[in-house]
Amino acid sequence: MLRFAIRRFVSLLLTLLAASVVIFFVIEVVPGDPASYMLGLNAQPDTVAALREELGLNGSALERYLRWIGGLAVGDFGVSYTYRTPVAELVAERLWVSLPLAVYALVLSTLIAFPVGVVAATRRGSVADTSIMGATQLGIAIPNFWLAMLLVLLFAITFRLFSAGGFPGWEAGLFEGLKALTLPAIALAMPQASILARVMRSSLLDTLEEDFIRTARAKGLSRRQALWRHALRNALIPVLTIIGLQFSFLLAGAIIIENVFYLPGLGRLVFQGITQRDLIVVESVVLVLVFAVVAVTFVVDLAYAWVDPRLRQSR
Amino acid sequence: MTEIRPEAAAAEAAGLDEMRRAALTSRSFVAGALLTAVFIAMAAVSFVWTPYDVTVLTIPDKFLPPSPAHLFGTDQFGRDIFSMIMVGARTSILVAVVAVGIGVVLGVPLGLAAAASRRSLFDELIMRTNDVVFAFPALLMAILITAVFGPGIVNAIIAIGIYNTPVFARLARGAALTLWSRDFLLAARVAGKGPLLISVEHILPNIANLLIVQGTILFSLGILSEAAFSYVGLGAQPPLPSWGRMLADSQTLISLAPHTAIFPGLAIVLAVLGLNLMGDGMRDVLDPRLRRSRG
Numbered sequence: 001m002l003r004f005a006i007r008r009f010v011s012l013l014l015t016l017l018a019a020s021v022v023i024f025f026v027i028e029v030v031p032g033d034p035a036s037y038m039l040g041l042n043a044q045p046d047t048v049a050a051l052r053e054e055l056g057l058n059g060s061a062l063e064r065y066l067r068w069i070g071g072l073a074v075g076d077f078g079v080s081y082t083y084r085t086p087v088a089e090l091v092a093e094r095l096w097v098s099l100p101l102a103v104y105a106l107v108l109s110t111l112i113a114f115p116v117g118v119v120a121a122t123r124r125g126s127v128a129d130t131s132i133m134g135a136t137q138l139g140i141a142i143p144n145f146w147l148a149m150l151l152v153l154l155f156a157i158t159f160r161l162f163s164a165g166g167f168p169g170w171e172a173g174l175f176e177g178l179k180a181l182t183l184p185a186i187a188l189a190m191p192q193a194s195i196l197a198r199v200m201r202s203s204l205l206d207t208l209e210e211d212f213i214r215t216a217r218a219k220g221l222s223r224r225q226a227l228w229r230h231a232l233r234n235a236l237i238p239v240l241t242i243i244g245l246q247f248s249f250l251l252a253g254a255i256i257i258e259n260v261f262y263l264p265g266l267g268r269l270v271f272q273g274i275t276q277r278d279l280i281v282v283e284s285v286v287l288v289l290v291f292a293v294v295a296v297t298f299v300v301d302l303a304y305a306w307v308d309p310r311l312r313q314s315r
Numbered sequence: 316m317t318e319i320r321p322e323a324a325a326a327e328a329a330g331l332d333e334m335r336r337a338a339l340t341s342r343s344f345v346a347g348a349l350l351t352a353v354f355i356a357m358a359a360v361s362f363v364w365t366p367y368d369v370t371v372l373t374i375p376d377k378f379l380p381p382s383p384a385h386l387f388g389t390d391q392f393g394r395d396i397f398s399m400i401m402v403g404a405r406t407s408i409l410v411a412v413v414a415v416g417i418g419v420v421l422g423v424p425l426g427l428a429a430a431a432s433r434r435s436l437f438d439e440l441i442m443r444t445n446d447v448v449f450a451f452p453a454l455l456m457a458i459l460i461t462a463v464f465g466p467g468i469v470n471a472i473i474a475i476g477i478y479n480t481p482v483f484a485r486l487a488r489g490a491a492l493t494l495w496s497r498d499f500l501l502a503a504r505v506a507g508k509g510p511l512l513i514s515v516e517h518i519l520p521n522i523a524n525l526l527i528v529q530g531t532i533l534f535s536l537g538i539l540s541e542a543a544f545s546y547v548g549l550g551a552q553p554p555l556p557s558w559g560r561m562l563a564d565s566q567t568l569i570s571l572a573p574h575t576a577i578f579p580g581l582a583i584v585l586a587v588l589g590l591n592l593m594g595d596g597m598r599d600v601l602d603p604r605l606r607r608s609r610g
Contacts, residue, residue, distance in 0.1 A: 011446075018447040026459045141535075141587035143542050146562060146580035149569055157570045252452040256543050260566065271547060274462045282462040286455050294450050 117200025139194025148187035244300030344596020350589025411537030418479025426487025
């Protein structure tokens, strides 16, 4: 298990390194000089020169890359050109909105998908199953930001149960914070819950047809006992992968949903960065999100190997 | 070899026939294909006719609710929403089709080459590069590209295309790997065919079905991505009509004129639903194992 973990960790570091090269390269191919690009057409030459100095743009590409990576390693992302504050602080502050939102949505999606998937699988072919499958088909097709708009229309504007947007900050208390994130989290979670419920259903159906379930039934377990004691555990393996994959979708989706609800998260930060040509902010946010995606994949791989010892050897 | 051909062709034709029959009995395939046909027809018709001109602003007619004159009502500039949805379908199809095309053109050859040289350094290199690209959700790629080159439909297409590439590469490699161990490929090798010829003549036709199903699914994902990108301003720019942009425009007006948000959203849902149903139906038909178990 430890060897497996170390091997996966090394590949995590390599992927991150490669991703950082990709990000650096894309930013590097900005037509012309990033400093004059950021300052716009009417910039004075000496302002451009000063910004070049400040951004550390002097030196070869390799030098600059190493300096950037070296800074990242000690948590120094550089200084935001528009905010005039260290990017690390900005990102950390915004992460406290985006990350809880993604986790909230992940919890909701799992809580919805599990029972729904189990009901559909155990009553396969019934009216309940057919309606669940139809509803999930619809859930997958709904863009989460449109669902968000509909939720605002219904629960904020018509029934006035929630506010239509904004975030009071965690200082206002856990309840207030969670309440502000509830509609966004539901909008994010529904499409993912639909996918997860379908995976749960088909995985459970496959497992229920396995020999060991027949054996369990033959030794006298009821259907229900066989399901809870044996089938569910084994059916969870593919479900785990999807949950892991979904986290990256939820984080990316959070960026878009934040726009609907005017939440001060990473999404707002990065889109402002784009319009204000603040490239350091953009590259930092993208790197942080890629890091999150890769790290979650790593955790899922480990969880996998822990659940299913066979997988430890296969790679 | 020549004597076997007609028989093989006959068998193939019978298979196709059976497949066609199975497809037509699959309810989800038929429903999906119908929805998709409507969606494509809407886009096609919009080139020659729309109920109203979407480039003309008629401010006095703004925010009209749905009526026989304006089926889906009008937006904040008095434009007919039904006409805009028709024209917007073109943008959705353009983005999704080109992005799937990029994924196929780049991904499939890479996957086939990786499978042909399995376990070589080249194979390893392709698959690890895939892993890195896979770590970038399409949205992050779009953000990076947009930050550098500015927003636009082309950049959205490139971002989604890049995201599609490793999906096709992995699928092609995986499917090709299982084929490489089959007897008929051994026969082809004994006959002196090189890896390139075998990949094109024998492997590609055998994995085409899988690629088509995957293509359908990525087509629907492409439509969702285009809508999302245009919604946050990374995709279609004015005056190009796009469902995502229509939703972005309607957001602040939603309490005033809910219909401006409801209809473009419904268009996205139905288009994506149609493609997904069609893809599911095709997968069921092409995979007999699934057909039996759903029975």
